[in-house]
Amino acid sequence: MKIIVDFDRCEANGVCVGIAPDLFELDDDDNLHVLDGDVADDRVADVEEAVAQCPKAALRLA
Template sequence: MKVEVDLDQCEANGICVGFAPDVFDLDDEDQLHILVDDVAPDRLEDVKDAVAQCPKAALKLI
């Protein structure tokens, strides 16, 4: 699976980084970056939690 971010919706609060810091990163300008092309099966639950907890619904799994 892949995770995508809608940068127009993202408010860079970093909740996703807390759930999966190896998948999500905020740069010095509070821009969210997805660090992996495909989510590893052993990281999927944490990424699902990050997607579910995003307050702006800016993340989605595809």
Template structure:
């Protein structure tokens, strides 16, 4: 699974970071950073929770295909 961020919607309010700190970080300048591009199975539940809780619906998940690298 990959994480997709709609940067036009993202307000970097850190809800995702609280839900999955291993995957998301908001820096001191209020910029969101995705720390793990390809989400491992052990973090899947946390990322799905972060996607659901995003108040601006700026996060989505995309399943990896054989053409993704």
């Protein structure tokens, strides 16, 4: 599975970073970066939570 970010919708609120800081990062300019696009099986639940909690619905799993 891969994390897909719709950067047109993303406002870099950082909710995903709070849920999975090993997978998401905000840089000094508040740009979101996915640290590892391939989601390990043991991390799927956390990424699903980040997707569900994203206030702009900018994340999805594919």
